[in-house]
Amino acid sequence: MSLIETPFGFTSTALDVVEGIDLTGRRAVVTGASSGIGVETARALAATGAEVTLAVRDTEAGHRTAKDIAATTGNEDLHVHPLDLTDLDSVAAFTSAWDGPLHILVNNAGVMACPERHTPQGWEWQFATNHLGHFALATGLHDALAADGAARIVSVSSTGHQRSPIVFDDVHFAFRPYDPWLAYGQSKTANVLFAVEATRRWADDGITANAVMPGGIFTNLQRHTGGRGTGQTPLELMKTPAQGAATSVLVATSPLLKGIGGRYFEDCAEAVTIDRRGEAPPLHGVARYALDPEGAQRLWDLSERSVA
Template sequence: MTSTTTCTTTAQYPIATSFNAASSAAEVMAGIDLTGHLVIVTGGHSGLGLITTRHLAAAGARVIVAARDAGRARTALAGIPGPGHVEVREMDLIDPASVEAFSRSVVEDGQAVALLINCAGVMASPLMRDIDGHEGQFATNHLGHYRLTCGIWPALVAAGNARVISVSSRGHQIAGIDFEDIDFQRRPYDKWVAYGQSKTANALFALALDGRGRKHGVRGFSLHPGQILTDLSRHLSPDEIAAFGVLDEQGNQRLDPAAGLKTPEQGAATVLWCATSRALDGKGGVYCEDCNIAGPNDPRTGRAGVASRAVDPQLAERLWTLSKQWTGLTVTA
């Protein structure tokens, strides 16, 4: 299938919405009823994922949290109020066999999946590789979620109106995908270039997936939640964290939503807006931020918006083709 038949038709420009950079998850979810819907959240036990899970359960959804450490996840999720239900299933995104086992268990349940929220990830980690030798950030942030989406595809299609949400980042502006050396076999490993490459992959994946899923009622979205201090920064030194400008002179977190410095509740708002907003009905394949579709980035004026290489249909198709080759998986277009 060519890129002309799979690319999105949704314009990559902001739309009318009542929300903004400072909106909270609670504001976005006000009045949303997900009773009877099944939702899967990777990494739904910490950071933005935990807040996302809480609000989905409060809206009545049955939420399956996919977590590498199931015991830790159950502890973190204990006591989350309903009326929905939260359960934990073990899954390690960097382990293909683990992703396959998780996906099979979901499909065998026989319930349609209305939302898949790909929230888990790693950032700026030391060099690691998966069992096939692929660089670890790309393998975790992209290939693991690609495998998961393909693995539960029948359950997404069965919903008739499903969304797949990929948590990307403004980090995609650091680097595009080096298709000649994704795995840093020939170039020196740079943890930030690797992270940027994986976040660009998240956005391109959403674009390519949306083209394939549209006729099945499955739409793909990617997003930047904001600059938020969570466990994602565990591989960073205090000096590296300070360099991002997220701390004030007293070492407290700076908050300036318009500049992207948000609370976790504000960061989760864009995740949940992409997952539930009626303003996105009939749309897909776009990169979002601040509870809206993002406009194009202009590096001369700042970091807001999306880099053109992260929403390029031809690059999205190239990534999909490569991902299919590397995993042996795809979806029914």
């Protein structure tokens, strides 16, 4: 099976990939839409005419972002709603308040390499934020997504997933020494495995999910890493937020990806599968374990038990 390619690439911006696409009457949710690539993802979706909901922790920042997006796109069909992915009550409040179909869900919010921290349930903070919160959100919005008949989910992962598979025997670092990069890595692996299993489970509903690697971008995500991302990323491989949002927006909107799910994209194209770190150029490739269907099912079962 050949890898999917598109006319876009490393330097493409989110607005480039939606040029000519009309999503008037469609509805989208973007988590973490008040900063970084979330802003540019929401902006590009708004530029298509879609109704966009910014799901954010900081609603004041969300309203400032919505005002800016409306001014630059002319689309005022923007909404801001509070969402704390580490708080299941917050997630439940968001999903229960949603009314009507949902066409695009972009699971964009995330944290990177933060100091050791756990939720009241004992969940490691990065796994809770990057995966479990988004899992609860997506499953809570399942009926709204199914109502569309061809809904798309974008799961924002990272090349950092190559740092660790899911360590099922100790996901939350209860027994092994905490390592912020290993914790980040397995949470980003979880983002890919979610896309694999969501596509399989929800195929009859017409829902597809794909994972994306945005690229190296200087954003608030790197506040715990000295601004260096997942390592010593060369400056020539860094992207602007608008370029970093391009792959998310492409996967969410492109007619070329109709009916395509369970895959991992980077630089606006499907990534090559690798078996070891360093097998692909920096910031490229998806680890085979991140696409493993058995691992995806196992993670889904663990996640269901966790958020029940």
